[in-house]
Amino acid sequence: xxxxxxxxxxxxxxxxxxxxxxxxxxxxxxxxxxxxxxxxxxxxxxxxxxxxxxxxxxxxxxxxxxxxxxxxxxxxxxxxxxxxxxxxxxxxxxxxxxxxxxxxxxxxxxxxxxxxxxxxxxxxxxxxxxxxxxxxxxxxxxxxxxxxxxxxxxxxxxxxxxxxxxxxxxxxxxxxxxxxxxxxxxxxxxxxxxxxxxxxxxxxxxxxxxxxxxxxxxxxxxxxxxxxxxxxxxxxxxxxxxxxxxxxxxxxxxxxxxxxxxxxxxxxxxxxxxxxxxxxxxxxxxxxxxxxxxxxxxxxxxxxxxxx
Amino acid sequence: xxxxxxxxxxxxxxxxxxxxxxxxxxxxxxxxxxxxxxxxxxxxxxxxxxxxxxxxxxxxxxxxxxxxxxxxxxxxxxxxxxxxxxxxxxxxxxxxxxxxxxxxxxxxxxxxxxxxxxxxxxxxxxxxxxxxxxxxxxxxxxxxxxxxxxxxxxxxxxxxxxxxxxxxxxxxxxxxxxxxxxxxxxxxxxxxxxxxxxxxxxxxxxxxxxxxxxxxxxxxxxx
Numbered sequence: 128x129x130x131x132x133x134x135x136x137x138x139x140x141x142x143x144x145x146x147x148x149x150x151x152x153x154x155x156x157x158x159x160x161x162x163x164x165x166x167x168x169x170x171x172x173x174x175x176x177x178x179x180x181x182x183x184x185x186x187x188x189x190x191x192x193x194x195x196x197x198x199x200x201x202x203x204x205x206x207x208x209x210x211x212x213x214x215x216x217x218x219x220x221x222x223x224x225x226x227x228x229x230x231x232x233x234x235x236x237x238x239x240x241x242x243x244x245x246x247x248x249x250x251x252x253x254x255x256x257x258x259x260x261x262x263x264x265x266x267x268x269x270x271x272x273x274x275x276x277x278x279x280x281x282x283x284x285x286x287x288x289x290x291x292x293x294x295x296x297x298x299x300x301x302x303x304x305x306x307x308x309x310x311x312x313x314x315x316x317x318x319x320x321x322x323x324x325x326x327x328x329x330x331x332x333x334x335x336x337x338x339x340x341x342x343x344x345x346x347x348x349x350x351x352x353x354x355x356x357x358x359x360x361x362x363x364x365x366x367x368x369x370x371x372x373x374x375x376x377x378x379x380x381x382x383x384x385x386x387x388x389x390x391x392x393x394x395x396x397x398x399x400x401x402x403x404x405x406x407x408x409x410x411x412x413x414x415x416x417x418x419x420x421x422x423x424x425x426x427x428x429x430x431x432x433x434x435x
Numbered sequence: 436x437x438x439x440x441x442x443x444x445x446x447x448x449x450x451x452x453x454x455x456x457x458x459x460x461x462x463x464x465x466x467x468x469x470x471x472x473x474x475x476x477x478x479x480x481x482x483x484x485x486x487x488x489x490x491x492x493x494x495x496x497x498x499x500x501x502x503x504x505x506x507x508x509x510x511x512x513x514x515x516x517x518x519x520x521x522x523x524x525x526x527x528x529x530x531x532x533x534x535x536x537x538x539x540x541x542x543x544x545x546x547x548x549x550x551x552x553x554x555x556x557x558x559x560x561x562x563x564x565x566x567x568x569x570x571x572x573x574x575x576x577x578x579x580x581x582x583x584x585x586x587x588x589x590x591x592x593x594x595x596x597x598x599x600x601x602x603x604x605x606x607x608x609x610x611x612x613x614x615x616x617x618x619x620x621x622x623x624x625x626x627x628x629x630x631x632x633x634x635x636x637x638x639x640x641x642x643x644x645x646x647x648x649x650x651x652x653x654x655x656x657x658x
Contacts, residue, residue: 290597
């Protein structure tokens with residue numbers, strides 16, 4: 128065990144992992160976090176707590192992680208490179224570990240121009256790949272990035288994101304290899320809609336031996352509406368939505384589009400359960416947390432395993 | 436070269452409104468090359484200021500002069516005799532030139548007339564593109580001659596990130612993805628190995644004022 132988090136135990140025991148996501152509030156309401164979290168307790172192995180997602184100011188990830196943790200839900204502390212330099216990052220990593228956080232997800236972060244402070248100075252002191260390597264160095268060598276020793280180093284289960292669908296496709300697998308080399312223990316992918324490409328990507332990851340070194344969790348976001356599908360297709364960078372998905376949503380009664388979206392997601396999950404090289408799925412039901420129990424039920428991933 | 440852009444006339448006027456004798460000084464170096472602060476722009480600025488002050492019924496003496504370069508003290512000496520006839524100086528040089536001017540004439544207020552924008556190249560007449568952020572740790576050797584510090588919106592060293600969007604940057608369809616360009620160039624040169632290995636965190640050097648001393652001169656300045 129590298130960190131002994133619930134996610135790590137589940138993956139090492141060979142179970143198919145099922146993780147969720149929760150965006151902290153744009154305010155100080157603990158109730159707001161609890162309200163969202165209640166739907167996830169017992170239904171996911173771990174929940175990602177986003178870090179100023181889409182560059183909008185929110186309650187900090189570590190703080191919301193602690194609230195979630197109190198409810199018996201294991202957080203995945205997300206950290207982006209946009210808002211902190213290497214000193215602040217390492218300080219937060221120490222603090223987060225001291226408070227019992229055990230998973231971390233290292234991301235570059237959406238550009239500040241997307242958010243509510245578009246003229247903020249983007250820090251980007253190090254990139255996500257270098258962040259992964261830094262957390263690993265802190266854990267495995269017990270050293271700060273500077274090389275100085277850490278007293279009681281933090282031992283995180285280290286995650287990173289991967290996007291199999293961004294250009295250039297043939298380079299994506301090499302970038303994954305770089306992240307594995309940097310030291311990530313698990314990967315959560317961008318939302319998958321193009322299954323053909325995903326199969327190809329996972330096959331390459333298997334062939335290159337990457338899936339023996341890291342656990343890949345496939346990203347799933349059920350479509351709530353045709354509008355959402357079209358928006359994701361045309362407006363969200365790095366997301367690929369094949370026309371078949373949109374056609375399928377258009378083919379059902381208007382009132383049943385969301386249901387169909389969940390059905391598609393469940394079919395994907397079923398396929399991932401059988402796919403060699405995929406260790407689980409990461410469900411990003413953003414602002415749809417209350418649907419998670421239903422989706423988990425339909426995807427037949429309940430009850431969640433308990434590994435001591 | 437250094438690229439700059441002239442400030443709006445209103446802003447310049449506001450900074451000098453309390454003075455009656457104003458000397459506008461152009462720079463024959465970069466500011467002149469990028470058509471922001473050479474002799475021609477000095478004349479244009481003074482003409483605009485003249486109109487603006489007249490509209491306010493203010494009478495000013497506006498002088499003009501352009502030196503070879505404002506970033507070398509030797510070229511500022513020739514102003515010594517002129518400056519005494521003025522209450523303030525408007526410098527049309529980059530930030531470096533403005534500061535050296537202020538150092539040369541510490542008792543005279545010096546105001547900038549341009550915003551220093553970048554180190555860049557000439558794309559077309561009057562159109563300039565930033566190319567270098569003077570980070571002091573050039574990485575162009577392994578990035579195919581394309582600067583990720585300047586061109587990548589997130590300045591990543593291990594790109595392209597997941598936001599690459601149909602060949603463009605996630606922040607705008609008008610901005611080409613630097614890392615996609617790096618990838619394509621290295622691929623065409625059969626050099627993808629250069630970006631296969633993890634690039635270590637940057638040792639940022641542009642954090643304090645830097646003084647550059649060329650090696651043959653080290654003995655002279657560092658004893």
